Amino acid sequence: MKRRVVITGMGVVSSIGNDLSTFEKNLRNGTSGIRHFPELEQLQFGCQIGSRPEIPAELIDLYFTPLQQKQLQADGVLYGALASAMAWRDAQLAVGETADWDSGCILGAGLAGADVIRDSVYHIDAGNTRRLGSTTVPQTMSSAISAFVGGYLGLGNRVSTNASACSTGTEAMILAAEHIAAGKAERMLAGGCDSGSPYVWAGFDAMRVTTRKHNTTPTLGSRPMSATASGFVPGGGGAALVLESLESAMQRGARIYAEIRGGFINSGGQRGGGTMTAPNPEGIKRCIQGALNDAEITARDLQLISGHLTATIFDAREVELWRTVLSQDSSFFPYLNALKGLTGHCLSASGALEGVATALQVYAQFVHGSVNCEDLHPEISAIIDPENIPVQSLDVPIEFAASSSFGFGDVNSVVILQRFEHG
Amino acid sequence: MDDKEIEEKLRAIIKPYLPEEGLLDGISRETHMLNDLKINSAHLVDIILDAEDAFEIHISDDDAERMMTVQDAIDVIQSHLNA
Numbered sequence: 091m092k093r094r095v096v097i098t099g100m101g102v103v104s105s106i107g108n109d110l111s112t113f114e115k116n117l118r119n120g121t122s123g124i125r126h127f128p129e130l131e132q133l134q135f136g137c138q139i140g141s142r143p144e145i146p147a148e149l150i151d152l153y154f155t156p157l158q159q160k161q162l163q164a165d166g167v168l169y170g171a172l173a174s175a176m177a178w179r180d181a182q183l184a185v186g187e188t189a190d191w192d193s194g195c196i197l198g199a200g201l202a203g204a205d206v207i208r209d210s211v212y213h214i215d216a217g218n219t220r221r222l223g224s225t226t227v228p229q230t231m232s233s234a235i236s237a238f239v240g241g242y243l244g245l246g247n248r249v250s251t252n253a254s255a256c257s258t259g260t261e262a263m264i265l266a267a268e269h270i271a272a273g274k275a276e277r278m279l280a281g282g283c284d285s286g287s288p289y290v291w292a293g294f295d296a297m298r299v300t301t302r303k304h305n306t307t308p309t310l311g312s313r314p315m316s317a318t319a320s321g322f323v324p325g326g327g328g329a330a331l332v333l334e335s336l337e338s339a340m341q342r343g344a345r346i347y348a349e350i351r352g353g354f355i356n357s358g359g360q361r362g363g364g365t366m367t368a369p370n371p372e373g374i375k376r377c378i379q380g381a382l383n384d385a386e387i388t389a390r391d392l393q394l395i396s397g398h399l400t401a402t403i404f405d406a407r408e409v410e411l412w413r414t415v416l417s418q419d420s421s422f423f424p425y426l427n428a429l430k431g432l433t434g435h436c437l438s439a440s441g442a443l444e445g446v447a448t449a450l451q452v453y454a455q456f457v458h459g460s461v462n463c464e465d466l467h468p469e470i471s472a473i474i475d476p477e478n479i480p481v482q483s484l485d486v487p488i489e490f491a492a493s494s495s496f497g498f499g500d501v502n503s504v505v506i507l508q509r510f511e512h513g
Numbered sequence: 514m515d516d517k518e519i520e521e522k523l524r525a526i527i528k529p530y531l532p533e534e535g536l537l538d539g540i541s542r543e544t545h546m547l548n549d550l551k552i553n554s555a556h557l558v559d560i561i562l563d564a565e566d567a568f569e570i571h572i573s574d575d576d577a578e579r580m581m582t583v584q585d586a587i588d589v590i591q592s593h594l595n596a
Contacts, residue, residue: 156528156529157529157530157556220558220562223562224558
């Protein structure tokens with residue numbers, strides 16, 4: 091028998107807010123965090139716009155000592171650590187002197203320490219390896235984020251970093267929820283982070299998957315589902331959620347944002363049309379159906395889908411796949427929205443940011459509008475009613491919501507949240 | 514720069530690495546950085562690097578190994594400043 095798992099704390103570090111209330115306000119108002127970066131222009135990037143959190147020093151000082159901050163020079167690690175610290179505090183959990191054997195974390199990362207790696211290379215090539223000091227390894231190892239947070243919070247259960255490109259954050263939530271559901275932990279921090287660095291974004295620029303058409307119109311640049319979408323806008327950030335067994339949450343009277351009803355993780359195997367960068371459609375369909383089955387709900391129970399929707403040519407295919415799984419006729423489709431219109435594509439942080447956004451919408455009963463898709467792609471408007479993709483935010487009842495992420499390597503993850511009725 | 518000035522600068526460098534805040538008050542010239550200040554040995558290399566930056570000197574591995582007490586550190590730094 092699976093144990094029930096709920097969300098009792100959340101933290102976000104993003105270009106649209108470094109606290110939940112600002113983040114929610116900007117979601118509701120459709121306020122973009124995307125801007126032009128002169129450094130990208132100097133580096134002659136094709137895409138010179140992006141999304142990166144701006145964090146006041148006082149906020150960092152509030153959570154981390156000067157010594158801890160020496161280990162948080164890697165911006166991606168800082169975003170993830172700050173989001174985790176804020177989520178833990180939001181859940182009103184304490185940090186003890188001894189290890190908490192019932193609490194752990196699955197915190198994902200892409201290339202969170204990109205800038206520290208870059209600085210190290212200069213020292214190494216100059217024969218100055220000694221200048222790397224003791225903080226380079228903890229910030230550049232793949233598990234930098236879970237290692238830092240594990241120590242910061244004294245976590246004594248499973249402490250690990252997952253990595254599955256753009257699927258990372260959603261995958262972390264599912265892995266963590268399954269661990270609690272199986273009775274192996276009471277609380278797990280789940281989330282993801284990524285650096286907002288040109289040294290991460292450069293590879294995507296070279297692949298020509300980022301937009302080059304909006305260097306002078308940054309807030310119009312990220313256009314998921316739009317007929318004029320021209321590639322994604324790169325971003326960095328971090329988000330974390332405290333997942334907790336329902337028993338533990340009830341016992342300590344915790345505020346519950348939503349219940350995690352189920353989820354599914356799979357891969358299309360890079361077969362059947364799937365490649366390193368494109369999904370096997372059958373894999374995505376199975377992932378969506380697998381999540382519905384795991385949550386023990388049917389397609390018609392869903393009121394909201396937070397799409398992966400990055401503003402590339404795959405948006406229409408993604409909508410078509412949801413439509414195929416959810417309904418054989420055009421009469422039914424849930425609301426569908428895209429966070430990336432506001433934040434750009436925050437890579438390994440994106441699933442976690444969307445997880446927080448989805449939980450906020452389930453908790454506060456609204457659907458945030460999707461910006462920049464007033465000119466809906468005709469292949470999308472042909473298969474679902476445009477009313478299902480609100481441009482402005484709507485206050486509507488949401489019982490079940492799905493948040494989905496699909497990543498390089500043909501990897502997929504879909505998590506399903508349910509409104510939690512207190513009392 | 515006299516020993517007193519070096520010590521002041523050194524205390525500021527060491528401060529963030531101390532596991533407990535009160536430890537800085539008890540620092541004397543004889544204080545042993547690992548044994549008395551309970552500094553994580555991994556951070557000793559960072560203190561050396563911070564000292565290099567603060568005093569604009571280069572501290573060799575041999576010098577670094579000699580810097581066990583506060584007085585040792587002052588002597589090493591002084592020798593480089595006078596070189």
